[in-house]
Amino acid sequence: EIVMTQSPDTLSVSPGDRATLSCRASQSVSSNLAWYQQKPGQAPRLLIFGASTRATGVPARFSGSGSETEFTLTITSLQSEDFAVYFCLQYNNWRTFGQGTRLEI
């Protein structure tokens, strides 16, 4: 099973800042990686698929990059509504998730 490791576990930033979240795969997943945002009591929201393609309706301040084993989610000009948990999913070989990064003020 492919193990996905996210870093850091928690990232403390201020509104207006830039946040960089990382996701590492234990073996290559090509570009078959997605990013999701999760807020308490809400359905996870798809942000990025195919490592770098923004989902419909996702603001341009969210961007994804990387391939094979190293991936990054970048959020520029952080808004108050962006403070949440973010997790990655590899779907190259079945499906496994990272443990999540909490983005806090």
Next chain:
Amino acid sequence: QVRLQESGPGLVKPSETLSLTCTVSGGSISPYYWSWLRQSPGKGLEWIGYVYHSGTTFYHSSLRSRVTISVDTSKNQFSLRLTSVSAADTAVYYCARETYDASDYLYFDSWGQGTLVTVSA
């Protein structure tokens, strides 16, 4: 915009069967894949398995002996049954839709908000 809503008992006794239903609104069950997942503090997010609108299923190897996922296209619903539950099955259970990307790989594009199921006597 498609919406998914999980429903079912929040408390199940050990050794009994956990049963949940996901109702899909704002879209059709066809021609998608529909998954169940769960999230527990000890194990993080775990994919349980999927059902295709035709009824074809696939399950994660760790749960295959206890899981059944089925679909009812007439009701726009799909369901999860997990038998012989124990405390280790306590988790928030999510339903989700899968769709193909440009490389013909499936990923989750819509999720329900999740429902907590506690296994306890």
